[in-house]
Amino acid sequence: MGCRHAQEILKKKKKKSYYRQTESFAFQVYPTACNGGLYSRPFHESFEETPMLVAVLTYMGYGILTIFGYLRDFLRAWKIERCHIAREREEQKDFVPLYQDFENFYTRNLYMRIRDSWNRPICSVPGAKLDLAERVSHDYNWTFEYTGRAVKDVINMGSYNYLGFAENSGACAEAAANVTLKYGVGVCSTRQEIGNLDRHEELEKLVAKFLGVESAMAFGMGFATNSMNIPALTGKGCLILSDELNHASLVLGARLSGSSIRIFKHNNMQSLEKLLGDAIVNGQPRTHRPWKKILIVVEGIYR
Incomplete structure (x- = not known):
């Protein structure tokens, strides 16, 4: 949804007294360009x-x-x-x-x-293109024999190498090598203790600027990151609005939190807006008290 479009919707809703301010939740659209000014045009998917x-x-x-x-x-x-x-x-x-x-x-x-379309052994760096070990089967794929040759330059569409760090040459590899020499391969501690680096804070500021929000928090990727952090953010009396295609770790975290959960259609801002407006206007079921918190849970990359 474009930022201008979001502002127009908010103005119309305010005129109709559609939203009401609560102590625990406030809906705000920042009057900056979309994606923190990094891009002049909004994304349409x-x-x-x-x-x-x-x-x-x-x-x-x-x-x-x-x-x-x-x-x-x-x-x-x-x-x-x-x-x-x-x-x-x-x-x-x-x-x-x-x-x-x-x-x-x-x-x-x-x-x-x-x-034979799956579990193909690779014999190169898992970059944008990779080499596969050639194999043949004489019993209809029950067993395989390797020929010793390789199938060259196969397009890689099944890797988690989103940022290209698996490459052994290029800008990403050189940057990773320089950072490793300066900071090491890991901090061996939580950020709360002695594991917080200036790079972490720089990343969070960049993410906040990209999203056009006040601040952002970055966590190491993993199942426990989602399943354990969501219960720390919300609890009983809170509402979680979750994308229908969210990963199992997000689903587990939402259930463990004890919060009420409502699902909106995948990448559908109209569905999310409807649920969000209804949650703010009507509040909690039965009592109609305002929700303590409303957390919107989406993924950056859906697998």
Whole structure:
């Protein structure tokens, strides 16, 4: 949503007495340019819906593979076809099964057909492009043999190397090397004790400027970062507005906090605005008291 558009909406809502100020929450739009003045134009993001024909053909393909899978399982049960999948021995049948039935079915009948598309060993730096170890299979992807050759310059679309730090050359690698020589590879302590660096504060100021807010806080990435920090920010009597595609760590943190949770549509500012306006106007259920805090939880990169 553009900043000018947000300001116009706020003015209209104020005229209608749509928002009310509380001691614990105040809605404010900063009169700066979008993204803290770093960009002159707001971002507009759109997603193409899956065509109906593609969706129908996909479901039909899964249906056909499932039918043939049951047929092949029937042949395996009569020892007509050999099955290479891991399974319990006969003497283990009375114990709790180690393998889920449908997971086994999916693996042996659907996944094995396309297994070569996953778990490809790489033999280069995981940059924007990488090299894959070439392999062949003579038993329909149950086992692989390596040829000793490599498939060159494959586009990397499955790495967490967002900032390019995995490269062994270039601006990111040189900057990382210089910072490592000056600061080391880690602080070995929390920021509250002796782990706070000037780079941390510089990063937070830059993020706050980019977002156009007063301040920001940066944390090391990890599951515990989200699941443990959200309960420290909110609690009972608070409201969390969460994007529907948030990671499991954010979902767990929201549940552990004891706060009320409401979900808005992915990247849909109109859905978020409606829930936020309703929360401010109506307050908490039954009592209609103002929420102690309202926390909006979104991700920077959705996986």
